[in-house]
Amino acid sequence: MPSSPHLAIETTGLVKAFGDTRAVDGVDLQVPTGAVYGVLGPNGAGKTTTIRMLATLLRPDAGTARVLGHDVVDEPDAVRRRISLTGQLASVDEELGGHENLQLLGRLLGYSRRQAAARADELITAFGLTAAASRLVKNYSGGMRRRLDIAASLVVTPDLLFLDEPTTGLDPRSRNEVWAIVRALVSQGTTVLLCTQYLDEADQLASRIAVIDTGRVIAEGTPGELKASVGRSALHVRVLDPERRDEARAILARGLGDSVHPDPDPVGLTAPVADAEEAAEAISALTAAGVPIGGFSLGQPSLDEVFLALTGRPATDETPEEVAA
């Protein structure tokens, strides 16, 4: 049965268990071609396991997955000919130089020795790695390693690229560089499956997002749809004194209810509000009570709030485990 031609990835009921852990527990995905598709989830959600099954590295326990029209179990080689993978662990050889890595892959992908060297030169230049071309990759900075890792996936331009947390651990500048590369790639027609735990990254790059948690897709849609599903705007307040944040939270809760919650930022608070008036009243309550604030803003709910609305807990919160411990 041929799958629809406009789908780069189509999975039904994908399952993978490691012992008692159901790492992927019935994932259905429809990833359209020609865009970034975000897979968003916290640590241990099953993102990497999903990618590894789609990239033919891991056999699913149940369910089916078609990648660019080919079944990952029955036709792994056909899949491999059209995909590339930049894994969560650096998927380049740390004991070789950057140029050597690209040249090796060029040879393995069918270029002649000369073509492989020329292609490696071209990518080294394009990815701003000229100064480090012959340096061993283990001596690269995190940002350079990531760029090389992505370049290694583009020795032959793939139809589908898997990127597993490409900006984890990068500084903002390196992160922006990676984002620019992803955008350039998509503008040339490559589909990108991007796994991330950063909500703003998915928001920035992806045209559709699947939110996964404990091996299941708990929401799917465009970033706009996901935000709309929360249905309210978000008021962000920054108090000046972190000591007084709890006090501020209590004051806000009087007008806005229990859903006022602290941000990871020690002076930040976020609360869903129905409209601008409700927000203005909440802010005046704070100033009336004499709690100095550094600033506030009213915006679309972030994906963090989407996650909170979907699961009842923030994406980055470790509290359940801490309570259990």
Next chain:
Amino acid sequence: MSTAATTSPDTPSTTPSEVALHAALASGERPPRVSAPVACLAFAGRSMRKIRHVPEQLLDVTITPVLFLVMFVYLFGGAVAGSTDDYLQFILPGILVQAVLFTTVYSGVTLNTDMTKGVVDRFRSLPVWGPAPLVGAAVGDLVRYLVAASVTVIVGFALGFEAGGGVLGVLGGIALVMLFAFGLAWVFTTLGLLMRSPSAVMNTGFMALFPLVFLSNIFVDPSTLPSVLESMVDLNPVSHLVTAVRGLLGGTADAGDIGLVLGEAAVLTLVFVPLTTRMYRRA
């Protein structure tokens, strides 16, 4: 470095330029699929480059055989064989075998280390012949065997070893040891995929190899042993290899001895290559 630190080694790389990026992305056309031999050679080249980057990794391959040779010849030579010269004639082919066989354990250690790195995921997601990374590494390891073998033979000659088999005999002996080592290394790559850490592979590997090496005819003539031990030594494939290599180096090569070793190497290869390959793909 002699120059002052005017440029930091961590000089920030230039930001990728938009234009170059788009051009590079547009020109990555897919060439035809690579053939299996070329893929294997590319992976063998990977091992070579690593040796070139860190030549020190050949140090133990080089030093161990020298130590063993000198130690055994001068420490035990007089006691075991009456004279160090006679003992050198007897033991050199054995030390050659031992030096190369010990090196095979590293194939398993290297693979085990590789498996913990993300680069294996990339290799396994490439459209190349599945066993190529393993076969390529095994071919690359032949270089280590060659180094260990050459060092042993050269030191042997320096100490006064006389090869009745001539140049051809010596080359043939080295080739036979390398072939057998190629087969044996697959046992350790299988082990490398079973064990959880490189040091576990190393310990288990040497634990398996020590009895094979010491319960062989490398150091003593088995006819001097109690009969139980003697029959164990005679069954040991390492003894078969040593006998054949002694023949080749000494100019008394026996086709039956060599054939037996070739058969044993073939069995090791045919059993353990598919095993390792299957485990590598499923890992």
